[in-house]
Amino acid sequence: METMILATKNPGKTREVKEIFPELTILTMGDAGLDPEIIENGTTFEENALIKARTVHQALGENPEGYAVIADDSGIEIDYLGKMPGVYSARYLGEDTPYSYKNQVILDKLKDAKGQERTARYVAAIAVVLADGTEFVLRDTVEGEIAYSPAGEGGFGYDPIFYVPSYGKNMAELTPDEKNAISHRGKALRRMRQCLIDGKCW
Ligand code: ITT
Secondary structure: OOEEEEOOOOHHHHHHHHHHOOOOEEEEOOOOOOOOOOOOOOOOHHHHHHHHHHHHHHHOOOOOOOOEEEEEEEEEEEHHHOOEEHHHOOOOOOOOOOHHHHHHHHHHHOOOOOHHHHEEEEEEEEEEEOOOOOEEEEEEEEEEEEOOOOOOOOOOOOHHHEEEOOOOEEHHHOOHHHHHHHOHHHHHHHHHHHHHHHOOOO
């Protein structure tokens, strides 16, 4: 399990997975010369993470190197918006729309929301398909609030408007290590590592 192919085209996720698993060799789909069409038509984070991992596992064909595939499906649930955008987080307001605009639209939609009405969480499902086809999937979350204004340059996506109460800062204001220590992705990836290495899956 020393080398895993990461089934993502999101450079923010790629950077974070490499930071969280420095001891593993993480190949991107580009590194592995793969570009399969991935049809993300699941209705849950777990389904979509499995779709991504299975699609890349199939594209590997005979896979003589015995590569495992790891995938992340993630998003933000904003309680005031009925848990939207959820699994549609990447597509929300248009896949290619800049996040500075998407984030401002969310702040505008929440202009009348106060205090606990602003709760939100990031969710990440991590799926792994081993070379022999064995599958694992799990999810984790980080609770927070939608900030009143954007702040910070770190992270990606919705991080400038995601306020993390334990740090008293927005996610984009955290260092990479601070974000990885508490994030949905960091928590889910560390649990997946324990599941794969120690057989402790929960
Ligand atoms: P791949 O499917 O290629 O992995 P994607 O970005 O399309 O990339 P998702 O469908 O899982 O991936 O959508 C995840 C979206 O959720 C992402 O584009 C962000 O908008 C948001 N998101 C997830 N994790 C985030 C994080 O740590 N910080 C900020 N935004 C995040």
